[in-house]
Amino acid sequence: MFLRWGRLVHRFRWVTLFGSLVLLCSTVAALRTFPAPSSNGSATPPTESAHADNLIRAQLPSSSSPGFDLIFSSPSLRTGDAAFRSAMQDALAPLAGDARVSSIETPYTATAGAAALQSKNGHEAIAVVTLREDASSARHDYPALRGLVHSDSLTVTATGAIAVSSDFTTYFGQDLARSSGVVFVVALVLLLVMFGTLVAAGLPLLVAVAAEIGGIALGVNLLNHFTDVAQTATDLVALIGLGVAIDYSLFIVSRFREELAAGRSVEDAIANSVATAGRAVVFSGLTVAIGLAGLLFFQGTFVSSMGAAGAIAVLCAVVWALTFLPALLSVLGPRVGWVRIPLFGRPARLGRGPFHAIALMVTRRPLLALVPALLVLLAIAVPVLQLRLGTSGIEALPPEAPSRVGWDMVQNDFPRQSVNSVPVVVDFGSGSPLSAQNVGHLYDLDRSLASMPGVIGVDGPFADPGLTRDQYIAALTGPAAPLPAAERQALALRVGPHIAVLIVHGHDPAESSQAGVLVSSIRGLAPPPGGHLLVTGQTATNADNVGYLLGRAPATVGFVVVATCLVLFLLLGSVVLPLKAVLMNLLSISAAFGALTYVFVQGNLSRLLDFTPQPVDPFILAVLFAIIFGLSMDYEVFMLSRIQEHHRSSGDTRAAVVEGLERSGRLISGAAAIMIGVFLSFGGLANTIPIKEAGIGLAVAVAVDATVIRILLVPALMRLLGGVSWWAPAPLAGLYRRLGMNERGAADSTGTDQQHAAA
Numbered sequence: 001m002f003l004r005w006g007r008l009v010h011r012f013r014w015v016t017l018f019g020s021l022v023l024l025c026s027t028v029a030a031l032r033t034f035p036a037p038s039s040n041g042s043a044t045p046p047t048e049s050a051h052a053d054n055l056i057r058a059q060l061p062s063s064s065s066p067g068f069d070l071i072f073s074s075p076s077l078r079t080g081d082a083a084f085r086s087a088m089q090d091a092l093a094p095l096a097g098d099a100r101v102s103s104i105e106t107p108y109t110a111t112a113g114a115a116a117l118q119s120k121n122g123h124e125a126i127a128v129v130t131l132r133e134d135a136s137s138a139r140h141d142y143p144a145l146r147g148l149v150h151s152d153s154l155t156v157t158a159t160g161a162i163a164v165s166s167d168f169t170t171y172f173g174q175d176l177a178r179s180s181g182v183v184f185v186v187a188l189v190l191l192l193v194m195f196g197t198l199v200a201a202g203l204p205l206l207v208a209v210a211a212e213i214g215g216i217a218l219g220v221n222l223l224n225h226f227t228d229v230a231q232t233a234t235d236l237v238a239l240i241g242l243g244v245a246i247d248y249s250l251f252i253v254s255r256f257r258e259e260l261a262a263g264r265s266v267e268d269a270i271a272n273s274v275a276t277a278g279r280a281v282v283f284s285g286l287t288v289a290i291g292l293a294g295l296l297f298f299q300g301t302f303v304s305s306m307g308a309a310g311a312i313a314v315l316c317a318v319v320w321a322l323t324f325l326p327a328l329l330s331v332l333g334p335r336v337g338w339v340r341i342p343l344f345g346r347p348a349r350l351g352r353g354p355f356h357a358i359a360l361m362v363t364r365r366p367l368l369a370l371v372p373a374l375l376v377l378l379a380i381a382v383p384v385l386q387l388r389l390g391t392s393g394i395e396a397l398p399p400e401a402p403s404r405v406g407w408d409m410v411q412n413d414f415p416r417q418s419v420n421s422v423p424v425v426v427d428f429g430s431g432s433p434l435s436a437q438n439v440g441h442l443y444d445l446d447r448s449l450a451s452m453p454g455v456i457g458v459d460g461p462f463a464d465p466g467l468t469r470d471q472y473i474a475a476l477t478g479p480a481a482p483l484p485a486a487e488r489q490a491l492a493l494r495v496g497p498h499i500a501v502l503i504v505h506g507h508d509p510a511e512s513s514q515a516g517v518l519v520s521s522i523r524g525l526a527p528p529p530g531g532h533l534l535v536t537g538q539t540a541t542n543a544d545n546v547g548y549l550l551g552r553a554p555a556t557v558g559f560v561v562v563a564t565c566l567v568l569f570l571l572l573g574s575v576v577l578p579l580k581a582v583l584m585n586l587l588s589i590s591a592a593f594g595a596l597t598y599v600f601v602q603g604n605l606s607r608l609l610d611f612t613p614q615p616v617d618p619f620i621l622a623v624l625f626a627i628i629f630g631l632s633m634d635y636e637v638f639m640l641s642r643i644q645e646h647h648r649s650s651g652d653t654r655a656a657v658v659e660g661l662e663r664s665g666r667l668i669s670g671a672a673a674i675m676i677g678v679f680l681s682f683g684g685l686a687n688t689i690p691i692k693e694a695g696i697g698l699a700v701a702v703a704v705d706a707t708v709i710r711i712l713l714v715p716a717l718m719r720l721l722g723g724v725s726w727w728a729p730a731p732l733a734g735l736y737r738r739l740g741m742n743e744r745g746a747a748d749s750t751g752t753d754q755q756h757a758a759a
Contacts, residue, residue: 002282006274009326010267016327020320024210031217037229045300047544048523052425052536059496065102066138067130068160070149071406077153079107079118079125087153092127094148100141102132119413126414131162142166159406164394167403171687172231176238179682179691180212186677187246194250194670198339200257203328204249207320211245212238214320215313223309230302235691237313239682239698240627243675244288244634245317249325250671251277251638256329257336266333270326276641278322283571284637285318287564291630294560295622297552303619307626314630355665358711359658366716373712377587380704381594388601389549390511390542390615396689398610420515422504424449424522425534433500436473441528442500443469448525449504454518460494460502510538511615519543542615549618556622560629571637572644573736574726580717581640584709585632592628592701593621599696600689609696611689620690627694628701635672635710639664643718653722657715665711672706675699 009016044050072091077084085108095101105128107117117126129145131138142162149156184205191201215237223229255277259269292314295307329336362369397404410417426445428438442460450458494501504522508514519540527533561582568578596616599605603613643660650656676699683695718725728736 002279003271003275005322006271006278006326007267009274009323010270010330013327013330016323017331020210020324020327024213027210027214027217030222031213034217034221034225036216036221036234037224037231045298045545045548047541047548048534049536049540049544050300052423052534052540055425055427055496055499055534056423056501056536059499060494060501065130066133066135066162067102067128068142068146068158068162069406069410070127070129071124071157071159071409072127072151072154073119073124073157073409074154075123078122080122084125084154087151088125088127091149091151091154091156095129095145098145098148100131100133100145102130104129116414116417119409120415121413124409124413126410126417129160135162138162139165139169157402157406157409159403159410163403163406164397167397167401168231168688171397171401172235172691175682175686175688175691176235178685179235179695180238180242182681182685183242183678184208186681187242187674190670190674190677191246191250192341194667195253195257196341197337198341199332200253200336203253203325203336204246206328207249207317207325208242208245210320210324211313211317212241214316215241215309218316219309219312223305223312227305227308228302229305229309232688232690233302233306233309235682235686236306236623236627236694237309239679239691239694240288240310240631241313241317243631243678243698244285244314245320246674246678247634247671248281248284248317248321250674251281251667252321252325253329253336254667260334260336266330270330273329274322274326276645277638278326280571280638280641281318281321283567284634285314286567287633287637288314288627288630290563290567291560291626291628291633293563294556294629295626297556297559298549298619298622301548301619303622306623310627353662353666355711356658356662358665359661359715362661362712362715363654363658363719366719369712370716370720373708373716376708377591377704380700381587381590383597383602384590384594385597386601387593387597388615389546389618389621391538391545392614392617392620392689393538395612395614396617398687399612400610401687420506420508420510420537420539422506422515422519422522422535422537422539424502424504425536426500426502426528427532427534428498428500428528428530429532430498431530432498433495438500438528438530439473440469441531442502443473445525445528445533446502449502449522452504452518452521454506454508454514455504456507457505458502459505460500511542515539516543546618549622553622556625560626564629564633568633568637568640569728569732569736570739572640572726573728573733575728575732576721576725577640580714580721580725581633581636584636584705584713585629587713588632588701588705588709589625589628591704592624592697595700596621596624596693596697600693609684609692610687611692614689616693617690620693624694624697627698631675631698632701632705632709635668635706636714639668639710639714647726653725654719657718661711661715668706668710672702675702 044053070092072084072088074084077087079085088106089108092104092106096104105117107114107125110117117128119125133141139162143166146158146163187208188201188205191204192198195201216234219237220229220233252273255273256269259272260266264272289311292307292310295303298304394404394407399405399408426433426442431438433439433442446458446460449455504518506515506518508518516539519535519537522535523533525533564582565575565578568581569575572578599609600611600616601613606613639660642664643656646659647653647656679695679699679702681695683692683699686692686695
């Protein structure tokens, strides 16, 4: 099948190139037509905290209106000074007259809580700006609204939900622009070192550009038209697409040059390259796509759409590597070696070089290679024991981000704003919270919450300490005098048609274990009769998201492992090698997670990489698992494919391992170096924590995979297993033969010294 496809592409090479150009123009048009995601996604997992948030948005829209905060500060003026007040009011005047603004609350206009809007040092004040628009329109209009506010005497800093979202959009865009430019320079240099010719080095970059455009246009922008895709998907899809596209092209171009060096015609060289390296590309792409498809188990979150987006990017890379690239190689022929770079790209000789020496050493003393390799992996993975999980928030932005600066000011200078708030929602279903019976129950709940350890106060419609339980019931349901204005305002913000919301304020930070204990204690309270008690807020969301991830992890891992083993069986005809490959992948993942813990949780390299140490987002961890599992199969597939070629001709597993490692080791190491360069460019240059984590985690996984695992562990294990490596039960072995998956090239090309020299 692959052999015939290679000949077909060669025969219709000009038609294929024209079709590729049309496809490229179409994806560019899609990229320009469909807008990129502008938020982190509104999809939420089916958890208690998410359900509570949905009830609040549906029944208390005024309490969840979009907006932002403006912090006014002066080193000399105090908030009580007339000059400070006048300057603040003048700066806010353009906003006050804008039709998009619903209200502006300052310390000078607030009917309640004015003190909370003033800093403890008396030199800073907050203006809370609420907008009439929905969240999407608010994010679009925020830059213009923020630009209306400026002052000659006061420093103005913006923060709050809309400001944070705007900064994420800005920094994600900068991450992609900065990293992509560096990636191509690094990749070109490494490709020149590997190939030694400018034409051969440029081909993988052409495929990478086309695959990146297609992946972002179709996998992100177009997909975002039908479902909710997070902003992070653009950078992650670019990262995955660039890496695999360069890898796949690298293997095909290398095999094509090898076939030409062996004296094949251009047509036979294309056919053999597609039948061998192209076949491995398809199976590698399948394993990567399967890993990403495992994210579909996390329905209701941005992770599921990210898995679909990543799989589309990988598909684009495979399609371009099997169509555009063979067609272009068919046209170029021997000219693929034009513009030679001195000193680089010299072919290795059979029986010489470092990989030959390593292959002999590992196969002669497999245990001496196996034990130290496992100890190294264990040392890298050990920090994972201290891994902490938590939902990413504003601290995922760099410390110098404007909204992050404002948030830090609020946390440090406004003690009444920086407490941990835990919203408690009581859902009465179809009942009314304002019935006499329910008002009494809510009053009792309010008092119970206020008496819990660690609670410094409760905000709710039933919290006036000046009224007794009976007075409150009478005030809301009887003919008694109406409530004061402040109480009526609180009632409107906290009571919907069927829900009531009480805000519990605690001493401890949201990420602390004490805050987690408080949330657990609240959830352990008996709900009011006829109602359901739901807890939300950052602490509850963190706990729910971790629980959601762990609850679906077994199904995800099971699907990925089983599907990957099936694909590898179709490639290799063995049931032992797929299981070994899965084990190796899990070692790569453990090492990557250990590195993430060491860097981002423990805070090592925080100054160099410019971030604040923090827990790892559980959904980012799920994404990394899927990507790493798939990418780790890349080199496994290519290495085992070469070993399989030699095993078919010799039947000697040890000799096949030596030749396979020698023939693929240099190529895999070069490909890994390029992949590491791509990932480190994203991880080192990115501003946002999710992209830093992805880049660093993937770079460590690929480095470990291409060195310790591929060069030492895999050959050592195959040497110890011997012929058992290729074992399959008789029925499965017969099925493999009937399916014809052991396709060979146009001619057996595994035995000539000339080809070994070209490798």
